[in-house]
Amino acid sequence: MSRFLLGCLAAAFTAAAGWAQPDSRSVLGERTPLLAAGAAAIQAGRYEDGIRLTSQGLETETVPPRLRAAALANMCAAHAAKGEPDAAIALCDESVAIDPTNWRAYSNRAYAYWLKGMYADATADVDTAARIAPRAPQVKEIRGLINEKTLRPRVTMENRQ
Secondary structure (H helix, E strand, O other), X not given: OHHHHHHOOOOOOOEOOOOOOOOOXXXXXXXXXXXXXXXXXXXXXOHHHHHHHHHHHHHHOOOOHHHHHHHHHHHHHHXXXXXXXXXXXXXXXXXXXXXXXXXXXXXXXXXXHHHHOXXXXXXXXXXXXXXXXXXXXXXXXXXXXHHHHHOOOOOOOOOOO
């Protein structure tokens, strides 16, 4: 399941100039090395390191609002991957409050709600993520997880008496 979460990370950070690409990826430059290191650690599955580095980066680096939202969504994904949905939800709430267009924050929070069995909330968030990024494979995967838990199979039987 942690590989699934890696696909749900709020940003794919690289050491390049600029940020806030059209697909909601945040590209970090030299001004945010801690955030870049934190994202790399999270993508590598080193969630504790990623959370620590990202937190340090948010405290010490100058971070524009949309990049802050992406970093918070990354930490949300890391906490969800660790099986800590309450911490994840709080971070995604903060991310969405800053940038309501970051579909990854909704997607990550949907997964955290799914972990808690809060399927209606998960569905609402995955629907929002789908409106923002209809082609995102992560959105389809989370919808599939929700459907597995909420849809009841139906069978049709014939009575041949």
